[in-house]
Amino acid sequence: MEISMNVNGDDVVRDVEPRTLLVHFLRDHMGLTGTHWGCDTSNCGTCVVWVDEEPVKSCTHLAAMAGGHRVKTVEGLETADGLDPVQEGFIQCHGLQCGFCTPGMMMTARALLDRNPDPSEEVIREAISGQICRCTGYSTIIRSIQWAAAKERETSVSLEGSVA
Amino acid sequence: MTVTEPSANQIPTPDNNLNDQKPTGFGRMLRKEDPRFVRGLGQYCDDVTLPGMLHLAILRSPYAHARIVSIDTSAAEAHPKVKAVVTGAMLAEHGLAWMPTLSNDVQAVLATDKVRFQHQEVAFVVAEDRYSARDALELIDVEYDPLDPVIDVRKALDPDAAIIRDDLEGKTDNHCFNWQTGDDAATQAVFDDAEVTVKQEMIYPRVHPAPMETCACVADLDKVSGKLTLWSTTQAPHAHRTVYALVAGLPEHKIRIIAPDIGGGFGGKVPIYPGYVCAIVASLLIGKPVKWAEDRTENLVSTGFARDYIMIGEIAASRDGKIRAVRTNVLADHGAFNGVASPVKYPAGFFGVFTGSYDLEAAFCNMDAVFTNKAPGGVAYACSFRITEAVYLVERMVDVLAYELDMDPAELRLKNLIQPEQFPYETKTGWIYDSGDYEPTMRKAMAMAGYDELRREQAEKRERGELMGIGISFFTEAVGAGPRKDMDILGLGMADGCELRIHPTGKAVVRLSVQTQGQGHETTFAQIVAEEIGIPPEDIEVFHGDTDNTPFGLGTYGSRSTPVSGAAAALVTRKVKDKAQIIASGMLEVSVADLQWDKGSFSVKGDPTKSVTIQDIAMKAHGAGDLPEGVEGGLEAQICYNPSNLTYPFGAYICVVDVDPGTAEVKVRRFIAVDDCGTQINPMIIEGQVHGGLTDGVGMALMQMINFDEDGNCLAGSLMDYLIPTAMEVPDWETGHTVTPSPHHPIGAKGIGESATVGSPPAIVNAVVDALKPFGIRHADMPLTPSRVWEAMQGNHTPPI
Ligand code: FES
Ligand code: FES
Numbered sequence: 001m002e003i004s005m006n007v008n009g010d011d012v013v014r015d016v017e018p019r020t021l022l023v024h025f026l027r028d029h030m031g032l033t034g035t036h037w038g039c040d041t042s043n044c045g046t047c048v049v050w051v052d053e054e055p056v057k058s059c060t061h062l063a064a065m066a067g068g069h070r071v072k073t074v075e076g077l078e079t080a081d082g083l084d085p086v087q088e089g090f091i092q093c094h095g096l097q098c099g100f101c102t103p104g105m106m107m108t109a110r111a112l113l114d115r116n117p118d119p120s121e122e123v124i125r126e127a128i129s130g131q132i133c134r135c136t137g138y139s140t141i142i143r144s145i146q147w148a149a150a151k152e153r154e155t156s157v158s159l160e161g162s163v164a
Numbered sequence: 165m166t167v168t169e170p171s172a173n174q175i176p177t178p179d180n181n182l183n184d185q186k187p188t189g190f191g192r193m194l195r196k197e198d199p200r201f202v203r204g205l206g207q208y209c210d211d212v213t214l215p216g217m218l219h220l221a222i223l224r225s226p227y228a229h230a231r232i233v234s235i236d237t238s239a240a241e242a243h244p245k246v247k248a249v250v251t252g253a254m255l256a257e258h259g260l261a262w263m264p265t266l267s268n269d270v271q272a273v274l275a276t277d278k279v280r281f282q283h284q285e286v287a288f289v290v291a292e293d294r295y296s297a298r299d300a301l302e303l304i305d306v307e308y309d310p311l312d313p314v315i316d317v318r319k320a321l322d323p324d325a326a327i328i329r330d331d332l333e334g335k336t337d338n339h340c341f342n343w344q345t346g347d348d349a350a351t352q353a354v355f356d357d358a359e360v361t362v363k364q365e366m367i368y369p370r371v372h373p374a375p376m377e378t379c380a381c382v383a384d385l386d387k388v389s390g391k392l393t394l395w396s397t398t399q400a401p402h403a404h405r406t407v408y409a410l411v412a413g414l415p416e417h418k419i420r421i422i423a424p425d426i427g428g429g430f431g432g433k434v435p436i437y438p439g440y441v442c443a444i445v446a447s448l449l450i451g452k453p454v455k456w457a458e459d460r461t462e463n464l465v466s467t468g469f470a471r472d473y474i475m476i477g478e479i480a481a482s483r484d485g486k487i488r489a490v491r492t493n494v495l496a497d498h499g500a501f502n503g504v505a506s507p508v509k510y511p512a513g514f515f516g517v518f519t520g521s522y523d524l525e526a527a528f529c530n531m532d533a534v535f536t537n538k539a540p541g542g543v544a545y546a547c548s549f550r551i552t553e554a555v556y557l558v559e560r561m562v563d564v565l566a567y568e569l570d571m572d573p574a575e576l577r578l579k580n581l582i583q584p585e586q587f588p589y590e591t592k593t594g595w596i597y598d599s600g601d602y603e604p605t606m607r608k609a610m611a612m613a614g615y616d617e618l619r620r621e622q623a624e625k626r627e628r629g630e631l632m633g634i635g636i637s638f639f640t641e642a643v644g645a646g647p648r649k650d651m652d653i654l655g656l657g658m659a660d661g662c663e664l665r666i667h668p669t670g671k672a673v674v675r676l677s678v679q680t681q682g683q684g685h686e687t688t689f690a691q692i693v694a695e696e697i698g699i700p701p702e703d704i705e706v707f708h709g710d711t712d713n714t715p716f717g718l719g720t721y722g723s724r725s726t727p728v729s730g731a732a733a734a735l736v737t738r739k740v741k742d743k744a745q746i747i748a749s750g751m752l753e754v755s756v757a758d759l760q761w762d763k764g765s766f767s768v769k770g771d772p773t774k775s776v777t778i779q780d781i782a783m784k785a786h787g788a789g790d791l792p793e794g795v796e797g798g799l800e801a802q803i804c805y806n807p808s809n810l811t812y813p814f815g816a817y818i819c820v821v822d823v824d825p826g827t828a829e830v831k832v833r834r835f836i837a838v839d840d841c842g843t844q845i846n847p848m849i850i851e852g853q854v855h856g857g858l859t860d861g862v863g864m865a866l867m868q869m870i871n872f873d874e875d876g877n878c879l880a881g882s883l884m885d886y887l888i889p890t891a892m893e894v895p896d897w898e899t900g901h902t903v904t905p906s907p908h909h910p911i912g913a914k915g916i917g918e919s920a921t922v923g924s925p926p927a928i929v930n931a932v933v934d935a936l937k938p939f940g941i942r943h944a945d946m947p948l949t950p951s952r953v954w955e956a957m958q959g960n961h962t963p964p965i
Contacts, residue, residue: 017295024294033211034204036427038376039460043883046376074204087202091194092183093176094852098682099201100376100427106202125891132883134376134428135682137855138891143175151178 008076025063034074045131048104074103085148095144097135189695209380214453221297225279228537228876230308239303245296252276269502280500283465313876317497320534346528354489358480370472377427380457383443400719423709429681431544468541472497496533504542507651513549516593520558527592546921548722559926609816609838631823635931639923643915644727661715662732665800668786670779677717696737698764723915732805739801750792811914815839817927828954842914857920865928
C-alpha cells in the first residue's frame with residue numbers, strides 16, 4: 001500500500017506492505033537508521049520517535065498509522081542553528097555510552113522539556129521509565145536533560161532581556 | 165596512594181564546563197564519538213545495507229531435547245521471495261555443521277542429530293526481505309522425537325539422566341569438567357582447629373548480558389576475489405577472524421571483520437554464534453551479501469548467558485573475627501555446549517580470586533561443571549571471567565560470618581583486609597595482587613555513606629518495625645588477561661597490538677586491536693597517546709574495529725582494554741617519542757642526553773629558548789634534509805604488548821535499602837561506590853562505567869533471572885520477563901575514588917569496566933539480608949524480587965529456582 005507522511009519536514013511517499021512497522025519503515029525504507037529497535041515487546045524504547053508532537057514507540061506503531069502525520073526522528077533534532085540543547089546536554093553530561101538507547105532517550109527528553117521546562121529529577125525518571133539504558137545507569141541521562149533545561153531557561157531569559 | 169575528592173556532587177552545568185577541560189592527556193574530556201551518536205549517525209550492524217543484500221532468519225527448536233526425525237523445507241523453498249533454505253544435514257555435507265567454541269568444545273551451527281536446548285538453531289532461510297524470511301520459517305516442517313530433558317543441574321549427574329552430549333565419542337554422563345584450586349589438606353587443617361566455622365549454600369542464578377543492540381552481522385563474500393567481509397557485532401574482531409579461518413577453511417588474509425559501532429556488549433558479543441556462521445555460509449552459497457539480525461527473544465534465549473553457579477561457601481575464623489580460610493564447592497551449569505569464553509587453562513575463569521581482599525591461611529575450591537539442556541554460554545557478563553561469582557561468594561560469606569559472630573560487617577572486613585605493605589600479595593590460590601591500599605578506600609566509602617549515622621537510623625527504624633538494611637562489599641577484581649605464558653584463547657595469546665603514526669603536520673592516527681562497545685576508546689586512547697607525546701587529543705584519530713586496518717590483538721572483554729591495549733598505546737607512543745628525541749637532537753644540534761621533554765616539545769637543558777615541538781619534529785621526520793645518522797624517515801611505530809601480570813582494581817561499596825514490610829518490595833535508597841582503578845585516564849568516563857555496572861548489579865540482585873520450567877522452556881525470553889532496571893529502580897549513584905597505581909602497567913592504570921558489576925550484587929544482597937535480620941535471616945538467594953523476599957520473610961529463605 002502507498003503511505004505518505006511528513007518525516008523531519010520532508011513529504012515522503014512509499015509503497016510498503018500494510019504490516020510494515022514504523023520503525024522498519026524509517027530504517028529500511030527511509031534509510032533513517034538513527035531510530036533503533038531493541039526488543040519485541042515495547043519495553044526498551046530505543047525506537048521512540050514523534051508522531052505529530054507525541055513520542056511513540058515506533059516498533060508498536062504501523063507505518064500506515066503514521067500516514068498523513070508528521071513524524072520526527074533523532075535525525076530531525078538538529079536545526080540550522082545547531083544541535084538541540086538536549087543533544088548538547090547528552091554530550092556535556094556523558095548521557096550516553098554505546099549510544100544505542102540515546103536517540104529514543106533524546107526524543108522523549110525533548111518532548112518532556114517542551115511541556116515542562118524545569119522538570120525535577122523524579123519527573124525525568126518517570127518520563128524515561130519506559131526506556132532502558134544498559135550502559136549509563138541513568139544518572140548522567142538525568143543530568144543531561146537537566147543541563148538542557150538549564151540552558152534553555154538561560155537562553156529564554158536572555159532573549160526576554162534583549163526584547164526588553 | 166592518594167585520596168582525591170569525589171566528583172559525585174559536581175554536576176556539569178551549562179556554566180561550569182566541568183567535562184570540557186580539553187586536557188592534553190588525562191582528565192575530564194568530552195567524548196570524540198558523541199557528535200555522531202547524538203545525531204543518530206552511529207553505524208551499528210543492522211544499519212549496514214549493501215546493494216542486493218538478502219536477509220537471513222533462523223528456525224529454532226521448540227524442544228529442549230529431541231531427536232530430529234525429518235525436516236521438510238519444500239514449502240519454504242517455494243515461497244516466491246526465498247532464495248535458500250539450509251538445514252544441518254546440508255551443512256554437514258560441507259563439514260560446516262559444527263564449530264569450535266571458545267573453550268575447545270564444539271557447538272552445532274545447525275542441529276544435525278538432535279536439538280540440545282530450547283531455541284537451538286535448526287535451519288535457516290534467506291529471503292529478499294526481513295519479513296519474508298520470517299514468513300518462510302513458518303513453512304518449514306520439522307518432525308521431532310522428544311527426549312527427556314536435563315534441566316535441574318543437581319540431577320544432571322544422576323545415573324539415569326539422559327546423555328546430552330552423545331556427539332562426543334565415549335561420553336557416558338553429563339560431566340563437563342572438574343577443576344580445583346588451592347590446597348585441600350591445608351584448608352582442612354585450618355577448618356579442623358578453627359574456633360568458628362560457617363557454611364552456606366548460595367545460588368548465583370543464570371543471567372544474560374542483554375545489550376540494547378542484539379547480535380547481527382552482514383556477510384559479503386566477493387565471488388571474484390574470494391574475500392569475505394563480515395560486519396559483525398563482535399568485541400573481538402581479530403580473534404573471530406582466526407576462528408572463521410579455522411572453521412570455514414577460508415584463508416585468513418581473505419577475511420576482513422569489521423566491528424562497526426557496537427550497541428553494548430557486556431561479554432555477550434565475545435563468542436561466535438551460529439547466526440554469524442550461517443550468514444557467511446549463505447553469502448558463499450548465494451553470492452550476495454546476507455544480513456542476520458536476531459530479535460530480542462533470540463538474544464535472550466540463545467546467546468551467551470552468564471553465571472549459573474550453585475556454590476557452597478565455608479569460612480573458618482577465630483572467635484574475634486580473624487578469617488583464616490575460605491573453602492567452596494561449586495556446581496556449574498554450562499548448558500548444552502561449553503561456550504565459556506575464558507583462557508584455556510582457566511575453565512572456571514578467574515574464579516580463583518574467591519579468596520577476596522583478605523589475608524588468609526588457606527583456601528580451596530572444588531568445582532564440577534555439567535551439561536544441561538539449556539543454551540550454552542558462560543560469558544563474562546560485565547565481569548572478568550567469573551569474578552562476579554567469586555566476589556559474591558566471599559562477600560556474602562563474610563556477612564554470614566558477621567551474622568554468626570554478631571559483629572559489624574564493616575568492622576569484620578577492616579580486621580581482615582590485606583595490608584598495604586603485603587603487596588604484591590600472593591593469594592592462597594596463586595594470584596599475585598599487584599598493588600592495593602584497601603583500608604583508606606573502605607574508610608572513604610564509610611565516610612561518604614555516613615556509616616555510623618546509618619546504623620543509628622537503622623536501630624531506630626527497627627524499633628518501629630521498619631525494615632532498613634545496610635550492605636557492604638569490598639572487592640578485588642583481576643583484569644587485563646593476560647600474560648601469554650599462562651593465558652590464551654584457542655591457542656591465541658592474549659596480547660594486544662598497537663600502531664601509531666604521526667603525520668607530517670603533527671597529527672596522529674593510532675590503531676588498536678580492541679573494540680569499543682560504548683567505553684569511549686576513541687577518546688581515552690587519544691588521551692593516552694596525548695599524555696605521552698603532547699599532541700592534543702583532538703589531533704589524534706583512533707582507529708579500531710577493522711581487522712584489515714588494525715594490528716592483531718584479542719579484543720575488548722574482561723576489562724582488558726586499558727590494562728592491555730592501553731599499555732600498548734602508551735608504549736608505542738614512547739617508542740615514537742624516543743625516535744622523535746633523536747631527530748630533535750639533530751635539529752637542535754645537541755646530544756640526546758642534553759634534551760629535556762616538556763609534554764609536546766624537546767628543549768635543550770639549561771636553555772629553554774632552544775626547543776622543537778613534536779609537530780616540528782614530525783615535519784622534519786617526513787621532510788627534506790638529513791636526519792641523524794642511522795635514523796629512517798617517518799615517525800611511526802608498532803608494538804605488541806604482553807602484560808606481565810593482571811591488574812587488580814578494587815573498591816568498597818555500601819548500599820542502603822528499605823524493604824516494605826507489607827509488600828516485600830526492596831527500594832535501593834542509596835548506593836555509595838568508591839573505586840580504585842589506579843591511574844585515571846578520563847574521570848567522566850570512569851564514573852559512567854561505574855554507574856552502568858551498579859545498575860547491572862541492581863538488575864541481578866533484585867530483578868532478573870533466566871529461568872526454565874521442567875521441560876526446559878526458557879521463561880525469560882523477553883524484556884517483559886527478563887527485567888532490566890529502568891530509571892525508576894535505581895538511585896542517584898554516589899561515587900568516589902582512590903588512586904593506587906598498578907606498578908607494572910606503563911601508566912599505572914588498572915581497568916574499571918566491570919568493577920561495579922562485580923562489586924554491587926553482594927552489597928545489595930547484603931543490604932536486603934541485613935534489613936531482614938529481625939526475621940532471623942542470614943541468607944536469601946537472588947534475585948530478591950518482592951515474592952522471593954516475601955517468601956524469605958515467611959521463613960523460606962531459599963525458594964527454589
Ligand atoms: S524496539 Fe523496544 S520498545 Fe520499541
Ligand atoms: S548508552 Fe548504551 S544503552 Fe544507553
